Amino acid sequence: MAVSEQGLTFSPEIEARLEKAARLCSEQGTTLTPLRREVLGLVLSSDQPIGAYALLDHLRRTRAGAAPPTVYRALDFLRERGFVHKVERLNAFVGCPSAADHVGHDHGHAVQFLICTRCGRVTETEDEAIIAAVAQAAERHGFRQMRATVEIEGLCRACAG
Amino acid sequence: MAVSEQGLTFSPEIEARLEKAARLCSEQGTTLTPLRREVLGLVLSSDQPIGAYALLDHLRRTRAGAAPPTVYRALDFLRERGFVHKVERLNAFVGCPSAADHVGHDHGHAVQFLICTRCGRVTETEDEAIIAAVAQAAERHGFRQMRATVEIEGLCRACAG
DNA sequence: CTCGCTCATGTTATAAGATAACATGTCCGG
């Protein structure tokens, strides 16, 4: 992405997603501020999960005063709205490919990640069979499930050869 | 647990599990050293997942020189042998209730945790339906799965009331 | 016996991830 007076500029596809996110936010009465927009753009521009401090390094190109709370607060906002997910195994963040579909309601409780340990790429899925199996297992234990973290590690098709 | 000249002493049930673990180690040609034994005992004595630095605090009662690597190395050893698992959501460690069953081969790739967000207790399960659903989802994506982290959060039977 | 290897641990330092607490500034309605 490029640096301009207005902050970072991203690829056309990502700019389009940012526009959409901005629209969704204003429909909810919230704001995708320039800071939040930049953080989301950076996450979406990464082809791998990106850590908070890597985001911070990028942010500092345009925002001298950026500090950890700067990026964590933006990430909190974006995660609450389902634009971004955290991959627990990696302590890193990915953009949600279907953020527009579930409009502002975080589906993070029903998502699974496929993490390639070779190329580092992460694929998001929403697998009904896994969701059902998890719900049943929880029920069988008398457990009132709120959310589930499902992160599958291995080799992606390309890397498995 | 009590502190003696020999290090920490645990409850009889836990001492029995430590004995068993020691036997399993020596069958594999490894050693459950006093340090590793203490760390395992501390993990088993906790009714909740315990963090590395909490373990470290306990350890220092008997080992003045204990430092982060002391506990992380012991945990690495114990995890490799399946005596201990890490709960990723909590960055904390739990004892494996079935460590003796799978003798030295870490089943951590096929385990699920039920985490109660109220009382903090964690239950380990090995649910075939979840394992199968995860394997199928991976396969459908052309993904060669190595392991899966499945951590379910909610309220346990007691806490759900 | 002693050299050199392996393994376990000690020791020091730092990296990496996350949050607490308080300050500042903008916007907007009353």
Add this chain to the structure above:
DNA sequence: CCGGACATGTTATCTTATAACATGAGCGAG
């Protein structure tokens, strides 16, 4: 003009984890 809501700035600290190098016990080859 005041006061509250919200976003961000700022400083400090906390938690989690690893890197890198040092020490020392135990053991087998020669």
